Amino acid sequence: MIRYLMAFILVAVGIHAATVWYLPRLAMKTAMARFEESGLTVNEIAHVPPTDETSRRVVRPSPDLLYSVCILDLSGGPVRIRAAGWDGYMSLSLFAANTDNVAAFNNSQIAGDISVTIGQNGVASVALGSERGIALIRRLAVDDASMARADAVRREGDICEGADPS
Amino acid sequence: MGTVIRWLITLVLAILAGLGSALYMSGWLAFNPPGLFRTIEVDGWTSDPAIGSPAAGPYTRAYVARRGLLGLRREEAVYYLRVMDDDGQRLRENCAYVLEGGMPEARWWSVTLYAADYYLAQNDDDAQSIDQTRAMAGEDGLWRATIQATDPGDGSFWISSRNAGQFDLIYRLYNTSPAVLESPETALVTPRIIRLGCAGAAS
Numbered sequence: 001m002i003r004y005l006m007a008f009i010l011v012a013v014g015i016h017a018a019t020v021w022y023l024p025r026l027a028m029k030t031a032m033a034r035f036e037e038s039g040l041t042v043n044e045i046a047h048v049p050p051t052d053e054t055s056r057r058v059v060r061p062s063p064d065l066l067y068s069v070c071i072l073d074l075s076g077g078p079v080r081i082r083a084a085g086w087d088g089y090m091s092l093s094l095f096a097a098n099t100d101n102v103a104a105f106n107n108s109q110i111a112g113d114i115s116v117t118i119g120q121n122g123v124a125s126v127a128l129g130s131e132r133g134i135a136l137i138r139r140l141a142v143d144d145a146s147m148a149r150a151d152a153v154r155r156e157g158d159i160c161e162g163a164d165p166s
Numbered sequence: 167m168g169t170v171i172r173w174l175i176t177l178v179l180a181i182l183a184g185l186g187s188a189l190y191m192s193g194w195l196a197f198n199p200p201g202l203f204r205t206i207e208v209d210g211w212t213s214d215p216a217i218g219s220p221a222a223g224p225y226t227r228a229y230v231a232r233r234g235l236l237g238l239r240r241e242e243a244v245y246y247l248r249v250m251d252d253d254g255q256r257l258r259e260n261c262a263y264v265l266e267g268g269m270p271e272a273r274w275w276s277v278t279l280y281a282a283d284y285y286l287a288q289n290d291d292d293a294q295s296i297d298q299t300r301a302m303a304g305e306d307g308l309w310r311a312t313i314q315a316t317d318p319g320d321g322s323f324w325i326s327s328r329n330a331g332q333f334d335l336i337y338r339l340y341n342t343s344p345a346v347l348e349s350p351e352t353a354l355v356t357p358r359i360i361r362l363g364c365a366g367a368a369s
Contacts, residue, residue, distance in 0.1 A: 004172060008180045015184025020224045023192050027231035052286065053294075058235050059284035060336060063294045064276050089274045089340055093238055099231045101218030104242040108273065108341060136236055140274055142299050 024099040031058050032071050032134065042073035042132075045081075045160040050147050066150045068137040070160035074128060077162060078119040081135050084157025085112040086150060089140035094118060097130035117163050135160065192228035196282075202229045203247055209356040211246035211337055215347075218242075233284055234336075240347055246337040251359045257334060259327045261364035262314035265296070265335075267357030268307060273341035274298050277357060279313065279325050279333055287330035296323055313359075335359075 034057040040046040048055075048067040055061045072079055072094075083092040091106040092114045103126045105114045117125045118135070137158060141150040191199050202225060205214045216222035217230050218239035230237050237245060251257060265277060276297035281287040286294050300323065301309035311323040318324055327333055337357065339346065345353035 004176045007173075008176050008183070011177060011180035012184040012187070015181050016188045019185055019188035020192055020228050023188070023194060023228040024231035027235050031235060052292070053288050053290065056285050059232070060234050060278075060280055061286070062276065062278060062338065063286060064278075064297050091238070091242060091340075093236075093242065095236055099218075099227055099235065100220045100222070101237070101239045101242075102220070104238055106242065106341065134236065140299075142297060 025097055028095070028097050028099055028132075028134070032132065034058075035069060035071055040069070040071060042071045043079050043160055043162055045070050045154075045158045047151065047154055047158070050141075062138075064140060064142045065138045066141045066147060066154070068139075068154050068158050070135040072118060072128065072133040072135055072160075074118065074120045074131050074133075078117050079135075080117045080159065080161055080163040081115065082157065082159040083114040083137045084153050085114075086139045086153055088146065088150075089138070090114070091138050092116065093136050093138070094126055094128060095134045095136065096128050097132050100129070102126065102128055102133075113157065188228075192225055192232065194228070194232045199225075199229075202226065203233075206246075206350050208246070208350050208354050209358075210250055210252070211248050211354075211356050213244060213246045213350075215240050215244075217245060243338055243340045244342055244347070244350075246339075246354075246356070248335040248337065248359065251361045253361060255361060256332055257313075257327075257359070258332050258364075259315050259330045260366060262312065262318075262362040264310055264360045264362060265313055265325065265357050266308045266310040266360070268355045269298070269301070269303065269309070270339055270355040271343035271346055271353065272298070272339035275337070275339045275342075277311075277325075277335055277337050279327060279330060279335055281330040282332050282334075287326065287328060287333065289326055289328040289330075291317070291324075291326035291328060293317075293324045293326040296325060314362075 051061040051063045093104040094102050121127050139150045141147045203214050204212045216226050217237045276295050278295040296311045303309050312318045313325045315328040
């Protein structure tokens with residue numbers, strides 16, 4: 001009987017630990033897959049429509065923020081992102097494959113455009129710590145007029161692209 | 167044969183126990199696990215300073231992945247969750263509430279209503295939140311909003327709970343002050359949630 005009990009405990013603890021470790025990675029994979037299913041390609045900026053009740057790719061979206069997203073795939077080398085300047089709150093944040101927010105930059109720290117180069121390790125200006133991840137640009141835009149202005153700004157100036165290794 | 171069956175039953179039960187306990191303790195099941203997202207509690211608003219941080223524990227990381235994916239670390243934004251009104255009753259669609267508070271120390275803040283599935287409630291009322299740019303302080307220095315399923319039509323700021331069922335509120339503070347980060351119990355200005363009444367109930 002003791003053998004069964006020991007086996008039960010070992011397997012249960014192992015499954016428990018593996019599941020808790022995997023859940024954040026599963027959530028990120030699911031989010032990235034949903035973006036890709038909607039036509040988004042890796043290392044390209046995508047401008048998410050204004051948030052409303054139909055926005056169901058990522059939980060708890062803010063209806064007061066306009067989002068742009070880039071699915072990062074660093075297997076081919078570093079990626080460069082530029083978030084065009086905005087006169088309200090704006091931030092560029094980077095999320096590793098385990099959901100960690102490894103970096104966040106906002107326009108009270110950096111005036112004008114925010115530009116970073118992201119790599120898997122310390123060679124780039126930001127080390128993501130994983131091969132894949134998500135870059136997210138948030139812009140505060142609470143009414144139709146500011147939404148339209150922010151949309152024009154992001155379409156004109158936001159960039160996500162492979163960084164030139166030379 | 168009996169031994170093989172006993173081993174199979176043991177392994178199946180162990181897998182179910184390991185999987186079920188992990189999902190429960192990570193907040194991936196419908197009911198809340200005890201303790202998670204309650205490291206900080208200020209006037210019924212709860213939070214965890216480890217959100218988004220590489221220092222987050224595995225359960226916090228898994229919880230945030232399910233209920234607040236792509237949350238920012240505290241240096242950029244802090245998030246407070248509220249599921250009960252000031253009387254300790256679960257927030258729900260068939261009740262009306264007044265949300266009132268002062269202006270917190272933050273570059274920008276908002277309070278947003280989410281349905282039980284963690285997304286915006288399925289209605290087209292375009293009234294999901296109040297934020298710093300729309301909150302108008304009265305003579306007493308407090309801003310107010312009415313939370314209910316129908317437009318109150320009295321000129322008050324409306325947050326719609328239509329089709330939200332049992333809902334919760336997220337209080338976001340972007341670029342808040344060091345005092346709020348270090349001593350939220352004394353420095354954080356928290357909105358009150360006063361229940362006005364419920365449809366089909368005495369109170």
